[in-house]
Amino acid sequence: MENNSKSETLLHPKIDELYKIIKCISQSNNLNYIKQNGTFNWQSIAELLFGNGNITKDDPIYPKTYDEYLPYVQLLQPVFQQSHSVLERLTDNTDWLPKLQWLGQQSRLPYILHEYKNPSSETTVVENVLFLTAALEYALGNVYQTIAKKSPPHLLRDLLDTKELRDVLGTCSIFFLKILMGSAESINLRNIVWHGFPLPHEIPPSFVSILLVVSASLSELIEDLSLVSRPQVKNFSRFLTKIHSPPIGYALVDNYLLVTQTVDNSPWTGEWKIYWKQVYQHYEQSNYWRCVMLILPQIELVLRKIYGEANKFDITAKLNEYYITMNSIFEFSEDNRLLDSYMTKGTLHFLYDIFISPFGMRIRDKVSHGEVDLNCLDGKLCSILLYAGLNLLNKNEFPLDGYQSKFHLNSLVYEAVNASKRFVLELMKMRTPSSFGLEFKWNWEVMETLQELVLTECVEIFHRSKKEPEIMMNLMKIAQLIVQICQNYQISFEERFGMFFRHEPRSRARKTLDKMVETLGVIGEILGSIVCYLIRIINERCFENRFDDCQKFCKQTLTIVENLARYSDRESNEWLKALDCCNKFHKIGSDFNSKFK
Known part of the structure; x- marks a missing residue:
């Protein structure tokens, strides 16, 4: 089996060339690129890059290709070197911390500065780059939102191209950021590291220095800006509760010997196993935020290796092509052989569920873009990510054979339809008080049919x-509204019967209550029938061959239940209109039956 992990690097030679430039010792005697306070002298850097001129996005000299970026990286080499020298001489973090506060994640910043001076492992540099690139991207997004009063572009390269950022930060600093981490034709530091390509020795410590200095320098450019921070994700418990459940054996991740053997023996780790061992050390030491940040790129890398082997693709980080990322791996076409045997x-x-579903955690996407409060990354989340990664390394020791998605749209539709069935059956079990004199007239045939039908x-x-997805989204909306309708009626009747026992209803109110009791059976019959149709559509895949007819039914039914939800509200005075909805649905259901016999 061809194994990409045995190669020395997954970096394109031209990318590696850029990184080697950063590592070189500068021969420049110009010390004017860094001010006395340790931040960039943007004027001097602008003169270095552009002479006395300036640069705009539409200017012909604005680089678009690797060959156009390369001279600028070479010009900036002494700036990179001086950044590293400044940080190396730093003896007191106190003066630097205020300059970094705008990045957010304040409780982690002292740790980052300490680790910069006193690295605790071979992966420390990569970990710090992961943290700083995510934090810087998120902070730049805050600057954009503060100015533009709208959400920033999702991708960093698009964010750096905005006029709003250029106006407040200046063309030189934006150009510097594009060279560093805003273009696939240049250093592209953020994407290279977050997608898991480099080995630890391929990322020089000077990258951490550059990120720290540029972050501190940018803070001076926004001193007069009342920065508005976007809310971050502070809790994943809703997702973790559904995912972190038997029969998956999450306790296996606490078996040190088994984990170590799995990492050492896997054909997919190779020289990258150093990351996996550090991930596990972070997990054992309850250093969960670093555990999460370090494992996310490695899970994607292993997936990329498996995908490359299965489909015979080159998986290296290229200059002029999109990377094979988590999203592209899950774009299942007929020639994607990932499921065949791998x-x-x-x-x-x-x-x-963990990485892709728009209804799920999207943990990699959110953490890598700085959108998560790192304090919420806990041991339960780490055990899930570890189990997922170890399953990729050895699916026999860490099995997931029986797992079914809980956050795909189809799964959520199943859940919603089952809930609607449960609520309708509960509604049809409702009884009037024995002293009331009238009873609900439920359709027992519909009730029995509904009880027998299962997804x-x-x-x-x-x-x-x-x-x-268009059909499924409508099915989910219908099912959710049916639950709401049932709840509305249960609450309304509970209140009205309570008033009856307290002898509060006036004669007119009593007549209204009698009429409601008489008609609820009809409404219950229609709700039960609708749920039966939903189950049938899903089980028989009605939409696969007759999409338009099925979609017409769904849209018409959605309108019916939207109106029923409005009329069933306890504050509504239009509850009798619900009967009109029921009559209309009889016609809709009859048309459906004639087309799907």
């Missing part, structure tokens, strides 16, 4: 029709 369906469902157990999430 991974189980359960593994892909598990990884999809198929297997939730399919790959190789799906492109039109399927």
Whole structure:
């Protein structure tokens, strides 16, 4: 088996050339690039790069290719070197911390500065780069939002191209950031590290110095700005509760011997196993935020290696091509052979829930863009990520065969439809008080049919029709509204019966209550029938061959339940209109049955 992990590097030779420039010792005697307070002299750097002129995005000299970026990287070599020298001489962090506060994650900054001076492992430099690139990107997004009063572009390269940032930070600093981490044709530090390509020795410590100095220098440019920080994710418990459950054996990640053997013996770790061992050390020492930041790129790298082997793709970091990323790996086309023999369906469902689903954690995306408060990264999350990574290294020792997605849209539809079935059945069990004199007239045939109908157990999430999500989203909305309708009626009748026992209803109110009791059976019948249709559509995959007819039914039914939800509200005076909705649905259901016999 061809194994990319045995090669010396996954960096393109031209990218490696740029990194070697950063490592070189500068022969320049010009010390004017760094001011006495340790921040950049942007005027001197602008003169170094552009002479006495300036540069704009539309200027012909604005670099677009590697060959155009290379001379600028060479020009900046003494600036990079001086940045490192300044930080190397730093003896007191106190003066520097205020300059970095705008990055957020304040409780981690002293640790980063300490680790810079006293690295605790071979991966410390990479860990610090991971932290600083994510924090800097998030902080720049805050600057943009403060100025533009709207959310920033999701990608860093697009953010750096905005006029808003250029106006407040200046063209020189933006150009510097693009050279450092804003273009795939240049150093591209953020993407190279966050996508897991480099070995520890390929990232020089001077990159940490540069990130610290540029962050401190940018803080001076926004001193007069009342920075608005966007809210960060502070809790993943809703997701963790659903994922962190039996029968998955998460306790296996606490078996040091098994984990070590898995990492050492896997064909996918190679020289990158040093990261995996440090990840596990962070986990054992409850250093969870560093554990999470370090394992995320490595999980993606192992996935990329498996994907490359399965599909015979080159997985190195290239200059002029998109990387094979987590998202592209999960774009299942007919020629994607990832499922053939390399991974189980359960593994892909598990990884999809953690990393890809728009309804799930999207943990890698959020952490890498600085959108997570690192204080919320806990041991439970780490055990899930460790188990996911170890499953990729050895699916037999860390099995995920039976796992089904809990956060794919189809899974959420299953959950919503099952909930709607449960609530309708509960509604149809409701009884009037014995002294009331009237009873609900439930349709027992519909109730029995609904009780017997069950959704198929297997939730399919790959190789799906492109039109399927549109249908599924409507099914979920219908099911959720049915739950709301049932709750509305239960609350309303509980209150009205309470008033009856307290002898509060006036004669007119009593007549209204009698009419409501008489009509709820009809409404319950329609709600039960709708849920039966939802189950049938899912089980029989009605939309695969008759999409337009199925979508028409869903849209019409959605309108019906939206109106029912409004009329069933306890504050509504239009509850009798619910009967009109029921009559309309009889026609809708009849049309559906005639087309899907």
